[in-house]
Amino acid sequence: MKISKAGLSGLFRFSFMLCLFVSLLPFSFLTACSRNSAGIIVAGSTSVQPFAEVLAEEYMILHPGVTIDVQGGGSAAGIMATKSGTTNIGMSSRKLAGDELSLWSVEIARDGLAVVVNPKNPINTLTLEQVRDIYSGNITDWSVLDGNKAKIHLVTREDGSGTRSSFESLVMGKTPITAKAMVQDSNGAVRQLVADDSSAIGFISLGLVDKTVKAIDLNGVVPSREHVIDGTYNLSRPFLFLSLAEPAGLAKDFIDFTLSLKGQQILNAQGLVTTGGTP
Amino acid sequence: MKKFGERIPQSIFFIIALSALSALALITVFIFIEGVPLIAKVGFFNFIFGMKWAPSLGQYGIFPMIVGTVLVTLGAIILGVPVALCCSIFLAEFAPRKLSNLVRPAIQLLAGIPSVVYGFWGLIFIVPAIRNYLGGPGLSILAGSIILAIMILPTVISISEVSILALPPLLKEGAFALGATHWQTIRSVLLPAAKSGILASIILGIGRAVGETMAVIMVLGNAVALPNSILDPARTLTTNIGIEMGYASGEHQQALFATGIVLLVIIMILNSVAQYAIRRK
Numbered sequence: 151m152k153i154s155k156a157g158l159s160g161l162f163r164f165s166f167m168l169c170l171f172v173s174l175l176p177f178s179f180l181t182a183c184s185r186n187s188a189g190i191i192v193a194g195s196t197s198v199q200p201f202a203e204v205l206a207e208e209y210m211i212l213h214p215g216v217t218i219d220v221q222g223g224g225s226a227a228g229i230m231a232t233k234s235g236t237t238n239i240g241m242s243s244r245k246l247a248g249d250e251l252s253l254w255s256v257e258i259a260r261d262g263l264a265v266v267v268n269p270k271n272p273i274n275t276l277t278l279e280q281v282r283d284i285y286s287g288n289i290t291d292w293s294v295l296d297g298n299k300a301k302i303h304l305v306t307r308e309d310g311s312g313t314r315s316s317f318e319s320l321v322m323g324k325t326p327i328t329a330k331a332m333v334q335d336s337n338g339a340v341r342q343l344v345a346d347d348s349s350a351i352g353f354i355s356l357g358l359v360d361k362t363v364k365a366i367d368l369n370g371v372v373p374s375r376e377h378v379i380d381g382t383y384n385l386s387r388p389f390l391f392l393s394l395a396e397p398a399g400l401a402k403d404f405i406d407f408t409l410s411l412k413g414q415q416i417l418n419a420q421g422l423v424t425t426g427g428t429p
Numbered sequence: 430m431k432k433f434g435e436r437i438p439q440s441i442f443f444i445i446a447l448s449a450l451s452a453l454a455l456i457t458v459f460i461f462i463e464g465v466p467l468i469a470k471v472g473f474f475n476f477i478f479g480m481k482w483a484p485s486l487g488q489y490g491i492f493p494m495i496v497g498t499v500l501v502t503l504g505a506i507i508l509g510v511p512v513a514l515c516c517s518i519f520l521a522e523f524a525p526r527k528l529s530n531l532v533r534p535a536i537q538l539l540a541g542i543p544s545v546v547y548g549f550w551g552l553i554f555i556v557p558a559i560r561n562y563l564g565g566p567g568l569s570i571l572a573g574s575i576i577l578a579i580m581i582l583p584t585v586i587s588i589s590e591v592s593i594l595a596l597p598p599l600l601k602e603g604a605f606a607l608g609a610t611h612w613q614t615i616r617s618v619l620l621p622a623a624k625s626g627i628l629a630s631i632i633l634g635i636g637r638a639v640g641e642t643m644a645v646i647m648v649l650g651n652a653v654a655l656p657n658s659i660l661d662p663a664r665t666l667t668t669n670i671g672i673e674m675g676y677a678s679g680e681h682q683q684a685l686f687a688t689g690i691v692l693l694v695i696i697m698i699l700n701s702v703a704q705y706a707i708r709r710k
Contacts (some may be wrong), residue, residue, distance in 0.1 A: 151511075196675060196676065222675070223676075223678070224675070224676035224677075224678060226676070226678050226679075227676075227678045245613075300675060301565075303566040308651070308673050308675075308676070309482075309483065309484045309485055309671045309673060309676075309681070310484065310485070310673055310675070310676030310677050310681060311675075311676050312676075313484070318485075326483065326486070328654070329481070329482070329652065329653045329654035330652055330654040331491070331652055332566060332568055332650040332651060332652050332662045332666070333650070333651035333652060333653070335646070335651075335672045335673075335675065343568070346556075346557060346560075346567075347560060347566060347567065348543070349566075350566065381628065
């Protein structure tokens, strides 16, 4: 098996190109333009996206021939797209602020944030201040909090995620999350990591808490739907649908469906906290 | 008439070849257009040597990620290259034909495993092993290096093997004629003669390691802080783009493109060094 020098350098040119293409491929997705289809586009928060997809699916079954195109992009992108009119309905997983308040918005459900640790961790309750001290890097060992003698392994979400920005505004205030925290790019990945590591701590959507992790009581309040609804558990965030102006036509019909008993039941079944099926 | 018939396929092939090149040009130009304004705004020095990465606060410093990339790659080279070199020498010089015909395709198969599978495997086996036996969170530079060491094996093995096999048989025959043993011949004649090809294979391995994203995202922990030990989590340049592109918009997105520029430049340098090493002989 002999290969000439020319063949070899050809191989390098080829692998060079391959390297480039593979490492740059993701960019093409970033620039993918929004499509124009018969129907409406719902775009924004990736936290709301999976729920909106279920709603859209159900709506399209009830109304054959209508297309509802649900896209991600993040809360910030959703708000921007709503402002610029490139999407019919925007999705946001945080409260609107400043000049964003000029947009029309409706809360379709609430999502609780749960601070989770490994089930083997003896700690059951923390105060908001303790959680903040853990995430700012002031408390680095579980023994300080009467837990086992073990370093705390912090898990957070990536910059830009709605879950992270909710956690920052609800828990951290102006204190930044320490750079030493491990970063995972989805609720599921955070939950998996906390489930595997006995000294890890993370935060995920309340609806996604399962037996593999333990949700911490905050200031003595058990994180539950009931406590999110009655307001005693304060780590919760609104899921909003946005529109440039008072919605009309298909957009209005889809939002009405979301707020109807059926729509709210769907959201409830998916793990969100709804106010009981009435708008 | 014959000339005309020759010219048509020639130009068709030329145009198709150009389209491959133009894809490269398009992508490069696009990345630079998106990324350069941010580097200009933040300042080249602040961007490359800045210690803080907090896009939501407008802080864009990628130095911890450059360090992360260098450390993870270095670890992969330290773990992977000796194994790969021994393997390529074995395949080129010692292995009986039957055995090498079995091992060679197996190593090529290693190159065909999707990176997400490497990452998943690392997450399920390597990360818990590090957590349980060495301590720390498990997601660490060491875990990333181990995965990358395996991933660069096929590149380094096949190119060094080819460069050893491509040596003129005269070298070996001459050494034998002088009474050198097989091992002496390998050590003092073949390896020095194949040096440039072996070096190139290592550099291409480095390029592979620097560019790998998916597998590394899953096992590295992605923390944006300077690591204190190889058991600490870290973030590389590629994983910075991979993990944050989902939500990035505006300046944040530009900063990710700017990270891409730095990566592109690193890969270009590595590839030119590899080309140079091969030509110099």
